[in-house]
Amino acid sequence: MQFGNIRTPQGWRLGEIHWDKGRISRIRGESVDPDTNDHPRVLPGFIDLHVHGGGGADVMEGGEALAILARTHVRFGTTRLLATTMTAPDTHIRQTLREVAAYMEAPVLQAAQVLGVHLEGPYINPGKLGAQPAYARVGMTEELDELCALAPIRLITLAPELSGHLALIQYLSERGVRVQLGHTLGSYEEGVEALANGASGFAHLFNAMTGLHHRKPGMVGAALAHAQYAEVIPDLLHVHPGAIRTALRCIPNLYAVTDSTAAAGMHDGDYRLGEHTVTKCLGGVRLADGTLAGSTLTMDQALRNLVSLGLSLAEASDRLSRYPADFLGISDIGRLQEGASADLVVLDPQLQIKAVVVEGRTIQGDT
Structure with a gap:
């Protein structure tokens, strides 16, 4: 699971993205402008x-x-x-x-x-x-x-x-x-x-x-x-x-x-x-x-x-x-939506990498 400003095909959501067996299983959150907070930016890999x-x-x-x-x-x-x-x-x-x-x-x-x-x-x-x-x-x-x-x-x-x-x-x-x-x-x-x-x-x-x-x-x-x-x-x-x-x-x-x-x-x-x-x-x-x-x-x-x-x-x-x-x-x-591969990049507000996730496996950082 990762919390943050999640870039979905429908727009930004502030909330949680979950995955299971390498696939995104659930995204929950409210619409948000990521520039209004300091939470991580969660992008597709x-x-x-x-x-x-x-x-x-x-x-x-x-x-x-x-x-x-x-x-x-x-x-x-x-x-x-x-x-x-x-x-x-x-x-x-x-x-x-x-x-x-x-x-x-x-x-x-x-x-x-x-x-x-x-x-x-x-x-x-x-x-x-x-x-x-x-x-x-x-x-x-x-x-x-x-x-x-x-x-x-x-x-x-x-x-x-x-x-x-x-x-x-x-x-x-x-x-x-x-x-x-x-x-x-x-x-x-x-x-x-x-x-x-x-x-x-x-x-x-x-x-x-x-x-x-x-x-x-x-x-x-x-x-x-x-x-x-x-x-x-x-x-x-x-x-x-x-x-x-x-x-x-x-x-x-x-x-x-x-x-x-x-x-x-x-x-x-x-x-x-x-x-x-x-x-x-x-x-x-x-x-x-x-x-x-x-x-x-x-x-x-x-x-x-x-x-x-x-x-x-x-x-x-x-x-x-x-x-x-x-x-x-x-x-x-290439997109964060339910059923897609759990490939994520997690960035801080300065767009520096905090974590990378490939098919649900954390490669770098803490998620």
């Missing part, structure tokens, strides 16, 4: 759909690295995540998928739950790699079938302009795999066509895609004009606050991701990102040439950053929990 690493561990390392990053991110309120791959040789990707599947069969406790895989590449434009290693290539349906058989791939980031990718988008979307557009040199028109063929969103909006110009709207323009969903990295380094505000006005279900690397939750220094070495310094992570390479962002800081931009706590919460759950089509996470 954060859902991060773009996680490369944390705690010094990288997804592409497989094995114990998955447990380390899951234990790291839960400390910052993430209760569910997608293990996100890097562009790599085919054999390395396949081995990583096997490792993720094995981990999901026997996950560690006291950790965020891994929902599946976000395959970021290798089906991206070699001219827009960002921090991705140079193994980009065109995707084929037969190969995707084989990869999906190795692990539950829930989300794929690809470049729609590559030959055959429109058909691939349609093929994947018909099979329930979400496709988002990213690491792309595609035009506005190609972005709109990809959405019409089943693409669902955009990877790290503004980053690693063609920008907005008034005569060439680019992939950013396609997102701002047509998207219902897109992910954004609100570390206030990858995207200017003004650009985030623009996206918030244009994309109804814009949601936050960390795009975190092994450097998340760690001190400054060198870390792995796929086959790259990246350096954490001055709050960012970069390749040797200065290219931004993922982030050190955690979801609790993403929440505070969104609130600092003027969002209410309720709206910021939706963009860290409900919208990513809705994007994946999962209805029993």
